[in-house]
Amino acid sequence: MTDIAPSGSRPQRSPLDRLSHWFQTNWRKIVIAVPFFWLLLFFLAPFFIVAKISLAELRISSPPFTEMIEWTGDGVMTIRLVFDNFIFIMEDSLYVNTYLNSLKISVTSTLICLLFGYPIAYGIVRSGPVAKPVLLFLVILPFWTSFLLRVYAWMGLLSDQGTINNLLIYIGLIDEPIRMLYTEFAVYIGIVYTYLPFMILPLYANMERLDMSLNEAAADLGSKPMNTFFRVTLPLTIPGIVAGSLLVFIPATGEYVIPDLLGGGNVQMIGRVLFNEFSLNTDWPVACAVAVVLLFLLVLPIILFQYFQGKAAEAP
Amino acid sequence: MTEEPWLDQANNTPLVQIRGVSKKFGDVTAVDNVDLDIYQGELFCLLGGSGCGKTTLLRMLAGFEFPNSGSISIGGQDMSTVPAYERPTNMMFQSYALFPHMSVERNIAFGLQQDRMPKGEIADRVHEILKLVELQDFKKRKPQQLSGGQRQRVALARALVKEPRLLLLDEPLAALDKKLRKQTQFELANIQEQVGVTFIVVTHDQEEAMTLSTRMAVMDAGRFQQIGTPTEIYEFPQSRFVADFIGSANILQGRVTEDSADHVRVDTELGEIYIDHGQQVSTGSQIWVGLRPEKITVSKSAPETPGPNQCKGVVDDIGYLGEVSIYKIRLDSGTIIDATAPNRIRPMSRTHAITWEDEVYLSWEPSSPMLLNT
Ligand SMILES: Nc1ncnc2c1ncn2[C@@H]1O[C@H](COP(=O)(O)OP(=O)(O)O)[C@@H](O)[C@H]1O
């Protein structure tokens, strides 16, 4: 063995050195801590507030609900948890049907976005070095104008005296205007139009990383293009499909503006119900209960998906 | 079949016939008017520096690129309209291109499934080939769970299992570290011999090409500089490019002073060079002479009789490489000539060894100099 320097002879370190050393050893924790606190502050805390209100009772006051924890005279603490709001939502067929209708519209819209978005993303990935940035730019171009403005534009296009009807009448394809605005059709148009970029971009990111030589390898082994798509490309783009679908499905389910403006009163979606409860009825507890149920409806598929994906990864 | 079918063209039809094939990408001519015949059972190497068009030529054989002009036929069938998935070839990709979502077993079975082979037969074939590449224990693994060497063998197995008429390998060993590469070179040659499939191997490593191939083509800027057996290419290069690219060579300009049926004399900086075999040159013409460093003898004692194929110089530098030493000999004119000598004696004391600034004599056999026309 060689000599070991006595521990006392360790060089003194400046506070700055110690700080940088601390960062070096703890940077992983720090990096995780930032989004962690962000979520805690802006997601988890508001969620608990909403959950708390959903367990309260309506009261004509400000704020318009009862307190969960009350202190009576002799320092006795009473906790009131009221589940009436949830029972009310579950028993009233209006809410149940609205949830189901929202899910139907968001699932269908997600599938339509996938149907259009997949080939578009694939086309962009396969396009030349000149066309690619242009096409990508076109995908995100709509974000340059206000979302609300674009929905109003659709109203102008779809209404009875709108551009589309006028055009169709002008070329003689129809005599009477087709009713499009304030139908479910208009809501589908609005949702697919608005959320298509959210499908395309994750798919694009996924496909961009795909090794194109895999397609050649499949062809080399005797696989025709169609078969290569189903056996190689599609399985490898599942992460993109899932990411894009969630990005469309989640906001579409709770969508408020589009069903309100394009669907009018004819298309019931949970976002509108929530808004009505909150601002028209000022029934905050029921509104919060609606929000909590919605959250669970949205989170459940994600948890299930991650569970099954975890299982698939474990399997040999 | 003869050992060297290319020498007996009357009785052997080539498996692959490449005729006047060119391929352009925009302004870049990747492959420039190439002709080549490859025979059944060969292990043919395409050797050349990076960007010389090796991969492009291989991809045209596989059907991923189509030539701008010229024709390719494989097994007598013209390939100009045959897509990749219908060709009797399989390719081992430089990146291996293993399907990341499939296990080793399923990667290998993929090609057989395309032929609608019965399940049982597929299982048998996969089992056989896994045994050949010694990967039986890894068949359930995904490619990401394998080492580089194992992946390389999966890629080879996947390409071989379909028993193609022609196997195309693009830099098959480039991703392996040096030791593994050497070992795998011999394995690859053994496997080729066992299965009897014709191999075309692309490589930029001349040692690899020399070890593996029955014949090889040296490529530069989209053209073939020379095609021949490793020995032919090394001992009889036809151009300065090939002489310099394969191994190393001292290249000297000279003038032909005598040209007869059984010998040639050339006047160079190294004095008169006498070559004891006839060559296609004409007296008085300017020419280049190549001399391999290992074919030059370095001695401290002067030759007994003056004559051609000898000269004098001073040791400028010595590079000790272990098994050999490289001597850099400076001539009177200032030109440096490389000579190598094996270190057969352990130099405990350096008294007899050649050392810096020694005056030395160089000499070589009359069979050694290589006449280079271009
Ligand atoms: N798809 C392509 N598009 C444009 N240029 C290409 C393409 N493939 C190859 N090239 C060009 O052709 C030349 C030969 O390339 P390649 O055959 O890959 O060389 P090697 O395999 O010998 O390194 C290079 O100059 C390369 O840049």
Ligand SMILES: [Mg+2]
């Ligand atoms: Mg290459």
